Amino acid sequence: MSPMFNPIIVRGVGGFYDVLTPDGSLVRCKLRGKLRLSHDKVLVGDWVHIGMLECGQGVIEDVLPRKNQLVRPAIANIDQAVVVLAFSDPKPDWLFLDRLLALIEANKLEAAICINKRDLIEQPDQVQQMIAVYERIGYPVVITSTIDNQGIRELSELLKDKVSTFAGPSGVGKSSLLNQIESGLELPVGSISRKLKRGRHTTRQVELVRLSHGGLVADTPGFSQLSLSEIAKESLHSFFPEMKAVALQCRFGGCLHHKEPDCAVRKLVDSGQIASSRYQNYLTLLTEIEQMR
Ligand SMILES: Nc1nc2c(ncn2[C@@H]2O[C@H](COP(=O)(O)OP(=O)(O)O)[C@@H](O)[C@H]2O)c(=O)[nH]1
Ligand SMILES: [Mg+2]
Ligand SMILES: [Zn+2]
Structure with missing residues (x-):
C-alpha cells in the first residue's frame, strides 16, 4: 500500500497531528476519543482515516494496520533507512555502520548508505575500499557533498x-x-560541538518531510541508542546478507561462525570473499549479545 494514497501523519504537535492528504494538503487533526487512550496507538508515519470538522480541522478516526514500527525513532511504515556517514568530521565509524545495518535488516527495512562531506578528503583511497565492500554486499552507496x-x-x-x-x-x-534536496526546507544545521553542548535536553520531535519530487523522509537524530538486545546470537548472521546464504553450509546447524569446525562463513573470510572488517564487527556484536544474557 502506498502512503501516497492514504492520509499519513507527518508530525505530532502538542496533542495534535499534522496529516498529509493524498491531494498534498496538510490538515491539523485531533484524535478520536478511543485513540487517545494509549500513547503509541498513533505514530508519525501512520496511515489514517480522517474526518473533517466544519472549522477545517480534522479528526483521526482510525489508524490503518502498520507494516512496521520503529522504537527509536518512534515512527511507523518505513520503507528504507539511509545510514549517513561522513568522509571526515566525524570520521566514518564502520562498526557503527555494521551495527545499524544489522538492526535495519532485523527490522526488515531496505538499507542504503550515504557518505557525505566528500569535499573534505583529497585522496579517499581507504574509504573507497570500504565503499567497495558494501557495494559488493548489495547495499546502494551514494557519495555526496x-x-x-x-x-x-x-x-x-x-x-x-x-x-x-x-x-x-x-x-x-x-x-x-x-x-x-528540498530547497526552502531550512532545517536547522549545527556544528557538532554546539549539538553536544545542548545534549540530552534537545528532545526533538520526529517529523516526516515531504519531498516535492515524491517521497517522505524523517530527519531524525538517528538510531544511535538502539541496542541489539532483541537479536538472538544464533540469528545475528542472518542480518549480514553476505553470511546469511553461505551459513547453511556450515557443519553445525547452530554455528556462530566463531570457533566451530568446518565453518563455511570463516572459509569465505579466509579466502577474502567476505570482508574481514565485516566479520570482525560481526564477532564484536556477537560478543555484545552474549554478554547481555
Ligand atoms: N565540508 C562539509 N561540511 C558539511 C557538509 N554537509 C554538512 N556539513 C556541515 O556539517 C555540520 C553538521 O551538519 P548537519 O546537517 O547539522 O548534520 P546532522 O547533525 O547530521 O543533521 C554543519 O556545520 C554543516 O555545515 C559537506 O558536504 N561538506
Ligand atoms: Mg540534523
Ligand atoms: Zn559457521
Missing part, C-alpha cells in the same frame, strides 16, 4: 516515492543534505 552538490541528485532518486528515515551520528550532514 553539500558544498559542491556532488551526489545530491542520486540521493534524491534513492528517496523518490518511498518513506525513508535517515540514520547516523550527529554532525554528518543529515539535515544539510535534506536542505540541499
Whole structure:
C-alpha cells in the first residue's frame, strides 16, 4: 500500500497531528476519543482515516494496520533507512555502520548508505575500499557533498516515492543534505560541538518531510541508542546478507561462525570473499549479545 494514497501523519504537535492528504494538503487533526487512550496507538508515519470538522480541522478516526514500527525513532511504515556517514568530521565509524545495518535488516527495512562531506578528503583511497565492500554486499552507496552538490541528485532518486528515515551520528550532514534536496526546507544545521553542548535536553520531535519530487523522509537524530538486545546470537548472521546464504553450509546447524569446525562463513573470510572488517564487527556484536544474557 502506498502512503501516497492514504492520509499519513507527518508530525505530532502538542496533542495534535499534522496529516498529509493524498491531494498534498496538510490538515491539523485531533484524535478520536478511543485513540487517545494509549500513547503509541498513533505514530508519525501512520496511515489514517480522517474526518473533517466544519472549522477545517480534522479528526483521526482510525489508524490503518502498520507494516512496521520503529522504537527509536518512534515512527511507523518505513520503507528504507539511509545510514549517513561522513568522509571526515566525524570520521566514518564502520562498526557503527555494521551495527545499524544489522538492526535495519532485523527490522526488515531496505538499507542504503550515504557518505557525505566528500569535499573534505583529497585522496579517499581507504574509504573507497570500504565503499567497495558494501557495494559488493548489495547495499546502494551514494557519495555526496553539500558544498559542491556532488551526489545530491542520486540521493534524491534513492528517496523518490518511498518513506525513508535517515540514520547516523550527529554532525554528518543529515539535515544539510535534506536542505540541499528540498530547497526552502531550512532545517536547522549545527556544528557538532554546539549539538553536544545542548545534549540530552534537545528532545526533538520526529517529523516526516515531504519531498516535492515524491517521497517522505524523517530527519531524525538517528538510531544511535538502539541496542541489539532483541537479536538472538544464533540469528545475528542472518542480518549480514553476505553470511546469511553461505551459513547453511556450515557443519553445525547452530554455528556462530566463531570457533566451530568446518565453518563455511570463516572459509569465505579466509579466502577474502567476505570482508574481514565485516566479520570482525560481526564477532564484536556477537560478543555484545552474549554478554547481555
Ligand atoms: N565540508 C562539509 N561540511 C558539511 C557538509 N554537509 C554538512 N556539513 C556541515 O556539517 C555540520 C553538521 O551538519 P548537519 O546537517 O547539522 O548534520 P546532522 O547533525 O547530521 O543533521 C554543519 O556545520 C554543516 O555545515 C559537506 O558536504 N561538506
Ligand atoms: Mg540534523
Ligand atoms: Zn559457521
